[in-house]
Amino acid sequence: MAGKVAEEIRPRVARREAATRVRFPRVDRFIPFVVLAPSVAAILVFVYGFILWSTVVSLSRWQGIVPDLTFVGFRNYATIFTSYRFQSDLRNTIVFTVFFLIGSLVIGLLLAVLLDARVRGESFFRTVYLFPMAISFVVTGTAWQWLFVPGTPQEPTGLNLLFQKLGLPIFIAWSTTSEVWPNGGWQPEWLRVPLGIPLAMLPVIIAAIWQMSGFTMAMYLAALRGIPDELREAARVDGASEWQVFRYITFPLLQPVTLAAVIVLGHISLKIFDLIMTQTGGGPGFATDVPGIFMYETTFKSNKYAEGAAIALVMLVMVSVLIVPYLIWRLRTETER
Amino acid sequence: MERTTQFGRKQQFTRRQLIRRTLAIGVALSSGTSLLAACGGGAQPTPTPAPQAAETPAPAAAEDKLEIFSWWTNPGEADGLAALFEIFKQRKPGVEIINATVAGGAGTNAKAVLVTRMQGGNPPDSFQVHAGQELIGTWVVAGKMEPINDLFEQEGWTKVMPKTLLDQISYKGEFFSVPVNIHRSNMLWYNKKVFADNGLEPPKTLDDFFAVAEKLKAAGVTPLSVGGKDKFEVPHLFEDLLLAVFGPADYTKLFSEPSMWESDPRVDEAIEVLDRFLSFANEDRSALSWADAAQRVIDGTAAMTIMGDWAYGYFINKGAKAGEVFGWAPSPGTDGMFMWLSDSFGLPKGAPHRNNAIEWLKVCGSREGQDAFNPKKGSIPARTDPDRSVYDEYLLYSIDRFAQDALAPSVVHGAAANEAYMTEYGNALNVFSASRDKKQVKSMLIEAARELKT
Secondary structure, X not given: OHHHHHHHHHHHHHHHHHHHHHHOHXXXXXXXXXXXXXXXXXXXXXXXXXXXXXXXXXXXXXXXXXOOOOEOOXXXXXXXXXXXXXXXXXXXXXXXXXXXXXXHHHHHHHHHHHHHOOOOOHHHHHXXXXXXXXOOHHHHXXXXXXXXOOEOXXXXXXXXXXXXXXXXXXXXXXXHOOOEEEEEEEOOOOOOOOEEEEOOHHHHHHHHHHHHHHHHHHHHHHHHHHOOHHHHXXXXXXXXXXXXXXXXXXXXXXXXXXXXXXXXXXXXXXXXXXXXXXXXXXXXOOOXXXXXXXXXXXXXXXXXHHHHHHHHHHHHHHHHHHHHHHHHHHHHHHHHO | OHHHHHXXXXXXXXXXXXXXXXXXXXXXXXXXHHHHHHHHHHHOOOOOOOHHHHOOOOOHHHOOEEEEEXXXXXXXXXXXXXXXXXXXXXXXXXXXXEEEEOOXXXXXXXXXXXXXXXXXXXXXXXXXXXXXXXXXXXXXXXXXXXXXXXXXXXXXXXXXXOHHHHHHOEEOOEEOEEEOXXXXXXXXXXXXXXXXXXXXXXXOOHHHHHHHHHHHHHOOOEEEOOOOOOOOHHHHHHHHHHHHHHHHHHHHHOOOOOOHHHXXXXXXXXXXXXXXXXXXXXXXXXXXXXXXXXXXXXXXXXXXXXXXXXXXXHHHHOOOOEOOOEEEEEOOOOOOEEEEEOXXXXXXXXXXXXXXXXXXXXXXXXXXXXXXXXXXXOOEEXXXXXXXXXXXXXXXXXXXXXHHOEEEEOOOOOOOOOHHHHHHHXXXXXXXXXXXXXXHXXXXXXXXXXXXXX
């Protein structure tokens, strides 16, 4: 019986579908392209077009305000990579990215776990920790610059004044030294800057972590809330301690969020400009300089467009090294699904 | 495979669902655009100019506007600019003045905006530019400026402006801008009370300086207050020391004969002197701007600072009495030498309101205009025939020195060398300020000198 009814209905449905298709055959196929075309065109021109243009400029000898697109090969790249400033920039970017990522992730996770324990007034604390993210990097940079102006041991200022009032025998002058830790750094023959951690970078890293750890906290908190209680319950029933529950159940399940946070924070830190520009201006002696500032000054202060474009492309490659594997990974997992 | 199944599935959608779905994809993609744009942001070249391009050049008859581009936004200098505008309005009533200022010390931001506008074929009617290589090397050689010889002849400016200055605004025998003012770079500012308490006189020579500094150090006062946050302070100090070591003639040669940086032993001497100067200076300089450093002098926590005479305006604004709280002298070893820099206005090719721009330049070069502008700006006129009654004590001193002293162009402030060199030179000295590595700064200065050839 049932089969018979289905037999009768199916042609009717098919007919109705056919009618629909006859009524809007072209439009159906056309609409996606019409809707997508503007954004695709915009991306092609304003992103990929300009990347291409920057590449052309970076291989030219354009210096000064009149464009000169004579091809000079990789000369500009050679110039920047052998310069003291750019080598310093690369070192600083790596140091900044590593510490900023680790700091933000660890502190963010810690705050999220604490808040996930359903403390009283959780939403209040959540807002408090998240709020620095709403502030512009410019404000953060300016405020932390004031905090880290050392003054003198006799007349401390900023944080040093706080330490003195608290009776702590601490005097930090990180923001005024170009010293590299440890032991002045390690400098191979072919490099012009010592490798290591520039002490002047620490205040910048602290300010950046202060601003962004609330963001990782929010991400982790959402992820923690998304883990079904059953999983943890099951583990507890099996006799796992709280630490083991966290280590073997919760932590692995946070991995996708960690990856997403690394991507978001990583591309911020590789392109950081405003925070460092306002907090240190790249000083002292380029101990906190980054490629973004170098690019801006090369292009707009020295009018060296070709070198500026070369720096920009190196930055693009750095960000790509971070983003592209992630995009490929995402694409693959989506196809699998 | 994926594609066929999608098409296969799509047939089951109603039309409304289909549209909703495509819209969703569209939205997702366009938001993706902004993300991608953010990723590629580093690679984008010069931003496109502000859409003022719509303002097409008006015909000569309907010239009712004048757009002046500058970076004078701070109290004294903005007042001076307004005074110039006032005179222009008296001469050409009914013309609307567009005051296109872009804030930012030494014009860094303004220059970026200006370059973009000029490249986009949208020049202002006239713009502020440092006389010297910043004008010639950047704009004139690029063919972006109109020569204004007739104006110089007609107004008789060649007779009232010093030849050294005229040389710096001319290229191949033609004049390209009108200097409005002169600032002096090589000045020493000191706290009168600190000097009196320690029985000291302002140092005349480099050796005097070291003797004075030793005594001040022993008395527990920071001898020399130096900034560094704006990145021009230590390079500024070094140019004054270069002048002291080389003298005005050879100092100027450094920028026309770049090989001197490598071959002349006096370069090492100057670096040595800078190193000793810095050993008497505050350690926290990279956290201070030049103004913060100057403030310490009037506060009495530091005894001296070496800075251009815009520091004078700063002291007066802070309520410090000239000659009572602070005093001045040429920076050590540069007595009889005047390291100058000058702001000027030029006529860009394709200025939309050319006739008004020419009238504006006449105001800038006039005695009336310069005497209205400079007392407010805290600088001296580029003309040698000012009305002395409108200037105060320091400016009168400076006017006299400008007339007598040997003139030398400032490198940090755009007079002596092109901008590419200025940046490299500044980089070298800012690294030195932190590292104090004499060998390194020498090699970086030699490297920077390569920029002088182009």
